[in-house]
Amino acid sequence: MKLNFKCAVLLTAASLLGGCATTATTQKDMSDFRAHMPRSILVLPPVNDSLDIKAAYSVWSGVTVPIAEAGYYVFPMAVVDSMFKENGVHSGAEAQNIPAKKLQEIFxxxxxxxxxxxxxxxxxxxxxxxxxxxxxxxxxxxxxxxxLWSGSKSLSQSSNNGDSGLIGALVGAVIDQVSNSLSDRSYPLANQVNMMMYTPTPSRPGTGLLYGPRSPQYQQDVPTK
Structure with a gap:
């Protein structure tokens, strides 16, 4: 009985412990994107459905790099944030409820x-x-x-306590949880999510943005007829 319980614990640990898990993606029709190819992109403050108050700025701060590298002008986050706050807009939900034409007029x-x-x-x-x-x-x-485009990405990183025995794994998980709360280990994951979600992937249309007008690879991913 004890042996069976130990085996069950080890099997459960093996199924739980691991590196990163990501969501699958599928190819998408990018014709509207190509027809309305933007030169400049305004990244609005994110809507945060999580329980962590740091999430919005952690994710938002890492969006500029992959989009700029893809070939677009990206409005600086600090400027956008300051402009919204000066006009009484203090949350992602409020910013994203502003009519599109109004945003275009302002920015x-x-x-x-x-x-x-x-x-x-x-x-x-x-x-x-x-x-x-x-x-x-x-x-x-x-x-x-x-x-023009939509996408989603999920990335998880687990602690690695599989070689410490059951008691060691339990203690290690508690220590790792405290460490997470002090250092915000989700921040580098947020940067990885941003890179994976927005970086163009010509071989899999729709898994990232198209290359923009500022990129040397602009229009190289347009399908041939």
């Missing part, structure tokens, strides 16, 4: 990126601590309201 951007954070932070499980970041986003043409 002069071609498109806006609407981000919703579904999950952010660490959770404690029996034998491990798991940090997870999950987000979804959509790119909207501000002049026409056309949906």
């Amino acid at each position: 002069g951007a071609d498109a806006a990126l609407y981000i919703r954070i579904k999950q952010y932070g660490a959770s404690y499980q029996v034998l491990q601590s798991v940090s997870t970041v999950a987000a979804e986003a959509k790119l909207i043409d501000l002049k026409t309201g056309t949906l």
Whole structure:
């Protein structure tokens, strides 16, 4: 009986412990994106559905790099944040409820990126601590309201206490949970989620943005007829 219990524990630990888990993606029709190709993108403050108050700024701060590297002008986060706050807009929900044409009038951007954070932070499980970041986003043409692109990504990182025995794994998970709360280990995961979600992937249309007008690879992913 004790042996069976030990085997069950080890099997459970093996199924739980691991590296990173990501969501699957499928190819999408990118014709509207190509027809309304933006030169500039306004990244709006994210809507935060998680329980971690740090989530919005952690995710938002890492969006600029992959989008700029993809070939678009991205309005600086600090400028956007300051402008919204000076005009009484203090949350992602408020910012994302502003009509598209109004945003275009204020910022002069071609498109806006609407981000919703579904999950952010660490959770404690029996034998491990798991940090997870999950987000979804959509790119909207501000002049026409056309949906140009949408995507989602989830990434999890578990602690690795599998070689410490049952007691060691339990103690290690508690220590790791405290460490997570002090150092915010979800932040680097958020950066990885951003890179994976927005970086163009020509071989799998729709898994990232298209290359923008500022990229040397612009229009190289247009299908040949």
